[in-house]
Amino acid sequence: MKIIDDNLLAITNVMFKNKSDWQWVTDEQKETYFFIINRMMSKIYYEKAQLLNTKNIDKVSSMNLWYNFFLDKPYPKWFWSKDKSSKKELITQKDFKLLLHKLKIKDKDLKYLIDKHFDFIKDELKYFKSLEKEK
Numbered sequence: 001m002k003i004i005d006d007n008l009l010a011i012t013n014v015m016f017k018n019k020s021d022w023q024w025v026t027d028e029q030k031e032t033y034f035f036i037i038n039r040m041m042s043k044i045y046y047e048k049a050q051l052l053n054t055k056n057i058d059k060v061s062s063m064n065l066w067y068n069f070f071l072d073k074p075y076p077k078w079f080w081s082k083d084k085s086s087k088k089e090l091i092t093q094k095d096f097k098l099l100l101h102k103l104k105i106k107d108k109d110l111k112y113l114i115d116k117h118f119d120f121i122k123d124e125l126k127y128f129k130s131l132e133k134e135k
């Protein structure tokens with residue numbers, strides 16, 4: 001019986017690199033690291049991660065799902081990278097508040113739009129600013 005170190009790096013290495021060792025990852029380890037792995041997966045696989053993001057989810061089965069999803073895929077280079085959303089910095093706090101007010105959405109929704117649909121946000125901001133100038 002092989003023992004897998006009880007740390008995030010060891011678990012992800014088994015999940016992505018040493019895939020034949022997955023059988024030695026304990027259910028306790030899967031339970032412990034599910035949340036952070038699911039969160040990191042949401043960088044690219046937002047919809048899939050959201051489906052697994054429920055309070056009463058079976059974490060062991062969810063980790064097995066992620067493992068099986070990556071069985072035929074190489075080690076994801078983006079997994080350990082930090083979020084480099086420079087687009088968020090392109091919008092001033094004043095513009096951010098204006099968009100929140102005009103679009104009538106929550107700040108987390110606006111952040112998502114800025115990150116995923118920046119061109120739309122740019123166009124909307126331009127439109128709202130032109131309306132303000134007309135007044």
